Amino acid sequence: MNEVPQTPRTIPDRLESPFRSALKSWEALLIVVAVAIFIANSFASPYFLNPWSLSDATFNFTEKAIIALAMAMVIISGEIDLSVASIIALASTAMGFALQFGVDTPTLVAIGLFVGLACGAFNGALVAGFGLPSIVVTIGTMSLFRGISYLVLGDQAFRGYPSDFAWFGQGYVWWVISFELVLFLVLAGLFYVLLHRTNFGRTVFAIGNNPVAAQFSGIRVARIKFMLFLLTGLMSGIAAILLTARLGSTRPSIASGWELEIVTMVVLGGVAILGGSGSIAGVVIAAFIMGLVTFGLGLLNVPGIVMSIFIGLMLITVIALPIVAGKLRQQTSGAK
Amino acid sequence: MRLSSLRIAHFHKAQMTQPCLSLSGVSKSFPGVRALNDIALDLYPGEVTALVGENGAGKSTLVKILTGIYQPDAGEIRIDGTPISLPTALAAFEHGITAIHQETVLFDELSVAENIFLGHAPRTRLGLIDWRKLRAEAQDILSSMGAPISPQTRLKDLSIANKHLVAVARALSIEARIVIMDEPTAALSHKEIEELFVLIDLLKKDGKAILFISHKFDEIFRVADRYTVFRDGEMVGAGLMKETNEADLVRLMVGRSVEHVFPKLDITPGALVLNVSGLSHPTEFEDISFSLRRGEILGFYGLVGAGRTEIMQALFGITRPSAGTVTLDGRPALARDPAHAVDMGIVYVPEERGRQGAVIGLPIFQNISLPSLRTTSRAGFLRLAEELALARKYAGRLDLRAAALDQDVGTLSGGNQQKVVIGKWLATRPRVIILDEPTKGIDIGSKAAVHAFMSELAAEGLSVIMVSSELPEIMGMSDRVIVMREGRMAGEFSRTELDAETLVRAAAGIVEEAA
Numbered sequence: 001m002n003e004v005p006q007t008p009r010t011i012p013d014r015l016e017s018p019f020r021s022a023l024k025s026w027e028a029l030l031i032v033v034a035v036a037i038f039i040a041n042s043f044a045s046p047y048f049l050n051p052w053s054l055s056d057a058t059f060n061f062t063e064k065a066i067i068a069l070a071m072a073m074v075i076i077s078g079e080i081d082l083s084v085a086s087i088i089a090l091a092s093t094a095m096g097f098a099l100q101f102g103v104d105t106p107t108l109v110a111i112g113l114f115v116g117l118a119c120g121a122f123n124g125a126l127v128a129g130f131g132l133p134s135i136v137v138t139i140g141t142m143s144l145f146r147g148i149s150y151l152v153l154g155d156q157a158f159r160g161y162p163s164d165f166a167w168f169g170q171g172y173v174w175w176v177i178s179f180e181l182v183l184f185l186v187l188a189g190l191f192y193v194l195l196h197r198t199n200f201g202r203t204v205f206a207i208g209n210n211p212v213a214a215q216f217s218g219i220r221v222a223r224i225k226f227m228l229f230l231l232t233g234l235m236s237g238i239a240a241i242l243l244t245a246r247l248g249s250t251r252p253s254i255a256s257g258w259e260l261e262i263v264t265m266v267v268l269g270g271v272a273i274l275g276g277s278g279s280i281a282g283v284v285i286a287a288f289i290m291g292l293v294t295f296g297l298g299l300l301n302v303p304g305i306v307m308s309i310f311i312g313l314m315l316i317t318v319i320a321l322p323i324v325a326g327k328l329r330q331q332t333s334g335a336k
Numbered sequence: 337m338r339l340s341s342l343r344i345a346h347f348h349k350a351q352m353t354q355p356c357l358s359l360s361g362v363s364k365s366f367p368g369v370r371a372l373n374d375i376a377l378d379l380y381p382g383e384v385t386a387l388v389g390e391n392g393a394g395k396s397t398l399v400k401i402l403t404g405i406y407q408p409d410a411g412e413i414r415i416d417g418t419p420i421s422l423p424t425a426l427a428a429f430e431h432g433i434t435a436i437h438q439e440t441v442l443f444d445e446l447s448v449a450e451n452i453f454l455g456h457a458p459r460t461r462l463g464l465i466d467w468r469k470l471r472a473e474a475q476d477i478l479s480s481m482g483a484p485i486s487p488q489t490r491l492k493d494l495s496i497a498n499k500h501l502v503a504v505a506r507a508l509s510i511e512a513r514i515v516i517m518d519e520p521t522a523a524l525s526h527k528e529i530e531e532l533f534v535l536i537d538l539l540k541k542d543g544k545a546i547l548f549i550s551h552k553f554d555e556i557f558r559v560a561d562r563y564t565v566f567r568d569g570e571m572v573g574a575g576l577m578k579e580t581n582e583a584d585l586v587r588l589m590v591g592r593s594v595e596h597v598f599p600k601l602d603i604t605p606g607a608l609v610l611n612v613s614g615l616s617h618p619t620e621f622e623d624i625s626f627s628l629r630r631g632e633i634l635g636f637y638g639l640v641g642a643g644r645t646e647i648m649q650a651l652f653g654i655t656r657p658s659a660g661t662v663t664l665d666g667r668p669a670l671a672r673d674p675a676h677a678v679d680m681g682i683v684y685v686p687e688e689r690g691r692q693g694a695v696i697g698l699p700i701f702q703n704i705s706l707p708s709l710r711t712t713s714r715a716g717f718l719r720l721a722e723e724l725a726l727a728r729k730y731a732g733r734l735d736l737r738a739a740a741l742d743q744d745v746g747t748l749s750g751g752n753q754q755k756v757v758i759g760k761w762l763a764t765r766p767r768v769i770i771l772d773e774p775t776k777g778i779d780i781g782s783k784a785a786v787h788a789f790m791s792e793l794a795a796e797g798l799s800v801i802m803v804s805s806e807l808p809e810i811m812g813m814s815d816r817v818i819v820m821r822e823g824r825m826a827g828e829f830s831r832t833e834l835d836a837e838t839l840v841r842a843a844a845g846i847v848e849e850a851a
């Protein structure tokens with residue numbers, strides 16, 4: 001028989017303990033950055049360390065962050081959805097349009113969610129059904145969805161949302177804790193479970209690393225991708241409800257430019273832009289970092305343009321830092 | 337003209353005594369793995385040095401060091417006695433080192449001529465590329481090699497064999513002194529391999545030092561003048577080919593003697609499992625009918641491009657056949673997609689391991705559990721402990737060599753990646769397993785393990801279809817062989833009537849001469 005003398009070996013489950021690998025993770029680095037910015041903010045402005053200020057700080061990122069949760073999964077699967085901000089515009093326009101016929105708040109919410117899902121289904125059908133590249137499809141629908149809003153509204157605006165509807169964007173659940181923040185944290189928990197603790201999430205990672213091998217492993221790749229676009233559509237619908245309720249009006253230019261801020265948030269959170277890796281925890285921390293930075297700069301009366309310069313620089317720095325550090329380490333070890 | 341050097345073998349025997357490239361004390365470690373340890377290697381002008389070793393022995397790492405992709409942790413690289421360093425791929429290129437890989441790394445969208453002269457194209461006085469001269473020189477090189485390729489052809493329209501020819505032409509054009517050939521024959525047909533050997537002779541006459549990496553011993557003995565053997569990252573032997581033999585080399589490689597006997601167990605095929613009838617595809621195959629019994633290993637032999645892979649992918653639900661029926665245990669079983677095939681118990685180990693087989697980037701245990709998530713999870717929620725247990729079980733059964741189960745499958749050697757892919761499917765408890773070139777490009781040790789395992793599985797009642805272009809493997813492992821030629825079945829042979837000549841004749845379409 002086969003005379004191959006082999007010591008039977010058991011392969012250990014892990015190379016490193018989960019604790020040690022967590023210490024070295026991207027998320028750990030992000031937490032350090034977040035704490036540093038928090039401390040810097042509290043020194044920079046005497047108004048920062050006030051519960052109501054901190055609560056206000058959350059409003060400028062929760063809506064984007066809710067979409068970023070779903071966007072993270074789409075990007076991990078190797079796709080992208082650039083139409084999210086336009087879905088907000090279309091969903092908000094649909095709600096405003098319905099408002100003219102005097103519908104009640106539950107109907108408004110249902111319309112917002114439905115339009116989000118429908119837009120997501122449209123994107124998903126084009127990407128998964130016809131196999132078109134998502135970047136092209138969603139650049140197209142980005143113009144298409146917002147174009148419909150402009151067609152309906154022109155330079156007008158829908159106003160007069162009922163006050164119980166406004167609660168979604170302005171209400172507090174308890175003391176300084178807003179409904180938006182609570183909803184974001186609950187959704188973050190759900191997305192964490194979905195991405196990291198379910199079969200569905202695992203297949204998303206598999207597809208992002210190698211869609212062909214995933215298909216050859218019996219995964220229905222098209223079906224998963226369709227569902228991911230439904231998810232970004234639905235989250236955009238939710239964000240549309242929150243944002244419309246907070247602003248109290250709908251203009252066709254609502255949420256314009258958000259798609260890039262959301263992608264920035266996701267990438268800052270450690271999601272590989274080419275797919276295959278990332279975590280919800282990272283995206284959540286990144287959302288808080290971006291919120292703290294914009295709010296801190298706002299307190300210092302820094303104009304919006306400078307803020308976007310700062311966010312761009314921060315993104316490049318955070319991404320480049322580990323790569324540069326790795327290269328330096330390689331060089332010093334090579335010199336030995 | 338550069339080519340004059342080709343036609344006139346103007347280099348002297350005396351030069352041969354001095355190595356033109358010499359490595360000493362080279363070491364390289366990766367986290368958790370010592371890939372190379374104190375390696376020495378000499379390459380001589382006008383000679384072919386074969387580098388042999390099992391997968392994971394460190395051959396690829398060495399190639400990457402020589403081509404400037406990896407930096408060694410220690411050691412010295414000398415060219416003509418002068419120590420050099422190769423910090424980048426460009427530096428390697430400037431030192432006259434070029435490599436021809438198993439899957440050629442050239443540019444598909446560029447023309448043949450552009451590929452040959454990329455980075456050193458002839459220029460006009462204005463510093464622009466002199467296209468006319470470029471094409472003419474490319475044509476010169478190609479015709480001097482006897483390569484029937486037009487310089488204007490886009491590379492992607494060429495076969496792999498012709499792409500290799502372009503790579504060789506490139507090596508000639510840059511006046512490389514050291515040519516590394518990393519498993520150049522892995523994807524070539526018999527005839528194409530012969531043509532490659534003619535080219536190697538041409539390169540030798542031109543005084544180039546060649547490092548030839550191959551798993552195929554007949555090739556090594558055919559082309560190499562010297563050998564160097566690696567085992568587990570160490571250099572364990574070197575010398576002249578004429579002073580060694582196959583058995584000695586194998587002993588050096590594996591550190592033990594392996595009898596190359598196929599571990600095929602005799603079986604009595606059981607009940608009919610799979611029946612394929614009249615399966616056709618508009619362009620790839622026509623009227624394919626066969627049956628498969630319990631415990632049987634059915635071999636598919638033929639030349640590359642005979643339609644074997646396409647038939648297997650049709651059974652697995654990837655290619656859609658235009659006509660025909662498939663039944664499994666008497667029930668219709670024409671797969672709609674791979675997920676459907678897996679549900680029915682038909683699984684497929686693809687030939688392109690890195691692209692279609694393993695999900696590179698995911699850890700070993702997640703690769704193994706991927707198609708079995710439904711059984712390892714509860715209500716759609718992952719259960720890590722169950723996944724790890726499943727992975728441990730199949731890693732153990734297949735004698736997987738890895739540092740940990742959460743290691744990226746991409747960091748494993750080819751043979752071990754193949755074990756992961758096979759393990760992934762066995763964990764689904766299939767009825768039929770299709771193996772497409774299961775041992776292509778993997779080392780002898782892993783090869784023997786895969787063969788032993790196939791035999792064991794068949795004995796346990798699994799039905800196996802094995803597509804292979806390697807005659808010894810087909811003849812050694814199959815109970816029955818179907819030979820394919822140009823999309824059609826060219827013959828079917830039982831184990832007792834197998835002989836190499838008959839199979840090759842059937843595959844090549846040579847009709848028996850009338851007596």
